[in-house]
Each structure stands twice: as structure tokens, then as C-alpha cells.
Amino acid sequence: MVDRRQFLVLTASSLLASCGKKSAGNELRIGMDxxxxxxxxxxxxxxxxxxxxxxxxxxxxxxxxxxxIVPLEFSGLI
Incomplete structure (x- = not known):
């Protein structure tokens, strides 16, 4: 019973974690110096x-x- 409950909790938390906010316009953001x-x-x-x-x-x-394109200093790229 405990194993089933743990499985359900882990599955539910995994599903909720993947329900993040979609980025505006599905844009690809690239940082460049x-x-x-x-x-x-x-x-x-x-x-x-x-x-x-x-x-x-x-x-x-x-x-x-x-x-x-997101302007960044070189030290902020890595």
C-alpha cells in the first residue's frame, strides 16, 4: 500500500512539475556577448x-x- 501511494505521489508531482508556463511566442532566447x-x-x-x-x-x-538575442557579458554566458 505504501509503495502504491509513493508511486502516485511521485507521478502526480512529476506531472505537475512539467506543467510550467509556456514562453511567450515560443521564442528561442540566445545570450550573446x-x-x-x-x-x-x-x-x-x-x-x-x-x-x-x-x-x-x-x-x-x-x-x-x-x-x-539577450545581450550578456561573457562571464554571464556560462
Whole structure:
């Protein structure tokens, strides 16, 4: 009886843990240090640009998801 109760509690808690809030628009958020040209940088308008940005844009185009680049310092990326 105890084993069955433990199983039910663990199953219920696993199901509830997976019921998290869905991210807005199913966007893919990628953190980048935008002070690392030519890989990640900002263009003259302040928009993210560079090789890494182009790769991220190609990835989300393939996945069919919107992209959100989050500017971070390098130490905050890991």
C-alpha cells in the first residue's frame, strides 16, 4: 500500500512539475556577448550583428521560431 501511494505521489508531482508556463511566442532566447567582433557585435543602428547572429537567425528560420538575442557579458554566458 505504501509503495502504491509513493508511486502516485511521485507521478502526480512529476506531472505537475512539467506543467510550467509556456514562453511567450515560443521564442528561442540566445545570450550573446555583443562586444566580440566579427562573431557577435552591434551594427551602427545598435542591432545585433555578426557571424554568431547570422547562425542564430538561420537556426530559428529552420525551426520556425522567433529569435530573441539577450545581450550578456561573457562571464554571464556560462
Amino acid at each position: 555583443l562586444t566580440n567582433p566579427p562573431f557577435e557585435m552591434q551594427d551602427k543602428s545598435g542591432n545585433p550583428d555578426g557571424v554568431g547572429v547570422k547562425m542564430a537567425e538561420a537556426l530559428v528560420a529552420h525551426l520556425g521560431r522567433p529569435l530573441k
